[in-house]
Structure formats: structure tokens, C-alpha cells
Amino acid sequence: MGEAEDAEALQDELRRLVQADTPGPDLVTTVAGLDVAYDTDSDLVAGAVVVLAAPGWEVIASATAVGRASFPYIPGLLSFRELPPLLDAWEAVLSRLTTPPDLLVCDGHGIAHPRRFGLACHLGVTVDLPTIGVAKTQFVGEHSSPGQRRGERTAIILEGEPVGAALRTRDGVREVYISVGHRTNLDSACRWVLELCPRYRLPETTRSADQLSRTALAEARLAA
DNA sequence: GCGACAG
């Protein structure tokens, strides 16, 4: 059995641990954003985690982790490539906080995945906190085009099941793709994403984590 | 078999 087959089998096992929602009032005061940057001509990777606080989304904590890519990019197995650097950065940022973030926003999909276990699900069951996936491009399923106004959305359907939403975060911009990761629901996910997009198409968490991971990678290249 | 395919 190859690495890919092992990884797929693990996804089918871990999928059982995904929880649909966290009961109780969904107060969100801090949100984490996570991203990974890759070097063009080496296996250097940099994971970054930023923590933003409502309502202004200022960065209250952040951490990065530089390492070597240990798994290739294979559609459907992205989490096996990105989780190592993300978890390293996650541990670092947790040590700088007194309270864990209320929500983690991932760059990629959650259950909108061939085996219903994308990056957001894998990260969620690993840290056991609410996670959502916010992807810039579609991966699986079909959906109609949502209206051109901010907040409009359509369902992403995979094999007859709703697995996410194509959400317009700003008037007239291309939609983003939202799906549940762990311990949350699609309505809450879309609401949080809209709050995180007061000005741009992508959530402030995504923008901030993306920028931090790139600068961390650039610094690592100089040192190496 | 062929093409598509998150980041």
C-alpha cells in the first residue's frame, strides 16, 4: 500500500471524529487564520498562524514555523502536506495566548472534499476546536452562481448532498467557497466569513496569514 | 482510458 492509499485510509478513519456543531451561543471574539507558503526552488515551507480580535480584527498574536515539505501536493490530500508546518506554528501561537481562538479559518476546503475530509476537517479534529474552510477556488461538486451582492450565496452540491456554499463576500467580486470543518455549521461559517470581509474579497485572517507566511519564508531563505 | 484536480 502506498503513501497516498495510507493517507486516504486515515482520512476515512478520522472522518468519524468530525462533529457537526458546537451547541450554545456562538460568541466569537478571536479568530485564527492559517496558511502555508512554499519556496519555488527548494522544499522549504513556512506555516503561519495569526489571531485576530473582533470587531476590528487587529492582530493580537502570531507565530510561524519553517520546515521542509514532507508530502507532495496531491489533490484530496492537501492536509498531509500542510498540517506539519501549521501545527508547529499553532503550538507556538498557543503558548502566547491565555485562551485558544474561538474559530480557526483554513485556506482550503472542509467537507467539500472527495471523502468529506479536507484540510479544515483534519485540522479541526486534530486541535478539537471549531474550524471552517475558505477556499479561493472550487474543488468538488456543482453550484449555481450566487447573486452579485455581498452576502448572496448558493449551495455546493456533491453527490446530491449540500457540502458547502459559494459566497459573495463583496459586491461584484468572484465568490469564495465555504465549507464546514469541525464543530460548526454552514450558516455560522458564512456569517463569520462576512464579518471577516469588511473590505476585501478574502477574510482578514486569510490575508494576514498569507502575508505572514510569505515573509517568514523569505526570511528563512536568506538565513539558508 | 481521459480529463480534472483545494494549496
Add this chain to the structure above:
DNA sequence: ATCTTGTCGC
């Protein structure tokens, strides 16, 4: 993912 600043268009 990555190559990359200013610039064309609404």
C-alpha cells in the same frame, strides 16, 4: 503554491 507593478477599466 509560484512567476509579479503598474495599469486598464468600471
